[in-house]
Amino acid sequence: MISNLRRLGQFGLELIEVLGRAGTIWWMAIVRRPKASNIPLVIKQIYQLGVLSVLIIVLSGFSIGAVLALQGYNQLVKYGSESALGLGVALVLVMEIGPVVSGLLFAGRAGSAVTAEIGLMKATEQLSSMEMIGVDPLHRIVAPRLWAGFITMPILALMFSVVGIWGSSLIGVDWLGVYEGAFWSAMQAGVEFDSHVLKGIIKSIAFGLVVTWIAVFQGYDAEPTSQGIAAATTRTVVYSSVSVLVLDFFLTLLMFDF
Amino acid sequence: MQMRTLEIVVGAFLLAGIISLAIVAVKVSGFTQGDAADKYSVQAKFENIGGLVVRSKVSIAGVIVGQVSAIELDQKTFMALVTMDIDANVDQISIDTTAAILTDGLLGGKFIGLSIGAEEEYLQDGDELVDTQSAVILEELIGKFLLNKF
Numbered sequence: 001m002i003s004n005l006r007r008l009g010q011f012g013l014e015l016i017e018v019l020g021r022a023g024t025i026w027w028m029a030i031v032r033r034p035k036a037s038n039i040p041l042v043i044k045q046i047y048q049l050g051v052l053s054v055l056i057i058v059l060s061g062f063s064i065g066a067v068l069a070l071q072g073y074n075q076l077v078k079y080g081s082e083s084a085l086g087l088g089v090a091l092v093l094v095m096e097i098g099p100v101v102s103g104l105l106f107a108g109r110a111g112s113a114v115t116a117e118i119g120l121m122k123a124t125e126q127l128s129s130m131e132m133i134g135v136d137p138l139h140r141i142v143a144p145r146l147w148a149g150f151i152t153m154p155i156l157a158l159m160f161s162v163v164g165i166w167g168s169s170l171i172g173v174d175w176l177g178v179y180e181g182a183f184w185s186a187m188q189a190g191v192e193f194d195s196h197v198l199k200g201i202i203k204s205i206a207f208g209l210v211v212t213w214i215a216v217f218q219g220y221d222a223e224p225t226s227q228g229i230a231a232a233t234t235r236t237v238v239y240s241s242v243s244v245l246v247l248d249f250f251l252t253l254l255m256f257d258f
Numbered sequence: 259m260q261m262r263t264l265e266i267v268v269g270a271f272l273l274a275g276i277i278s279l280a281i282v283a284v285k286v287s288g289f290t291q292g293d294a295a296d297k298y299s300v301q302a303k304f305e306n307i308g309g310l311v312v313r314s315k316v317s318i319a320g321v322i323v324g325q326v327s328a329i330e331l332d333q334k335t336f337m338a339l340v341t342m343d344i345d346a347n348v349d350q351i352s353i354d355t356t357a358a359i360l361t362d363g364l365l366g367g368k369f370i371g372l373s374i375g376a377e378e379e380y381l382q383d384g385d386e387l388v389d390t391q392s393a394v395i396l397e398e399l400i401g402k403f404l405l406n407k408f
Contacts, residue, residue, distance in 0.1 A: 043264060159278045161278070182313070188286065197283065
């Protein structure tokens with residue numbers, strides 16, 4: 001009984017400690033102003049995290065848009081309201097699926113890479129040698145990645161939505177024969193910039209922040225062995241996927257009136 | 259990779275983001291202006307347009323021949339003034355044509371159906387259709403039905 005209680009206390013203390021360390025990293029890297037000389041590093045990270053993720057985002061966005069069009073059409077045509085297809089697909093993509101699925105893909109594609117890279121840097125003692133020569137690894141390694149994730153995610157989510165809507169119009173309008181004017185007019189009448197699009201963008205920014213934060217922290221906190229790096233990479237993908245989904249629920253609850 | 263190429267690629271990426279934002283803002287949540295080159299516009303007044311919206315379709319015998327381009331309120335008669343763009347190649351619509359607001363299926367959107375008349379004069383750009391038939395409002399129908407019955 002007492003030992004169980006002790007284990008619970010241990011767990012709680014560890015949790016607080018981990019959160020504290022993660023918070024410190026975030027504070028040091030983002031809030032303590034990044035230097036202007038770090039901008040080339042940010043650009044390089046935007047390339048690594050963003051540009052290299054474009055292909056997977058475009059492919060998945062197109063497939064999801066096309067599938068939404070196919071399935072949506074199948075249901076809507078029963079009620080003769082297939083003209084609402086564009087509206088449904090656009091709302092779902094812009095508000096939910098765009099930010100969430102690109103967040104999950106981002107966690108798998110970019111987050112895992114960040115964790116493995118930083119973990120290996122730690123294992124090969126590059127981080128400690130940096131500290132030795134007076135370079136703060138938080139500024140040189142962590143901050144550019146956090147900023148890049150923060151900038152990259154909303155762009156990827158928007159691309160996802162645009163490609164998805166294009167895919168659904170390709171399937172819905174050109175193939176299944178939904179009238180083009182109704183497809184776009186219902187969409188434009190129903191989707192509002194400030195109450196739908198903007199909230200999706202806010203979501204994607206939050207996801208970008210959380211995913212890169214988890215990835216960077218797991219790498220920074222990894223046990224400096226090959227097994228430790230493997231475990232940290234797994235944790236990054238698991239934790240960031242779960243937190244994207246949970247965070248999505250709470251953000252939806254907060255931002256949309258129910 | 260060289261810094262220069264890297265910067266160009268990242269610049270293209272950021273530009274793609276801005277373009278995506280513009281597409282979402284204009285094409286998805288805003289409105290677009292179609293080219294009016296090969297169309298002519300016809301007006302019609304309706305007592306009640308129901309759920310007709312701009313860019314609703316205009317059809318003859320079920321074939322789509324154009325779309326609604328503007329809906330205004332005529333302040334004198336308090337009727338809805340609907341302007342529709344009709345494809346220029348459909349140019350033999352007689353002037354006594356009837357315009358009716360119909361519903362696409364049970365729950366579908368509203369659209370305008372044109373029933374061609376018998377006159378040999380044809381509608382020109384800017385003409386007005388006189389003979390119109392308002393949207394069927396379900397609530398009104400139910401009200402009439404109830405009044406007749408009881």
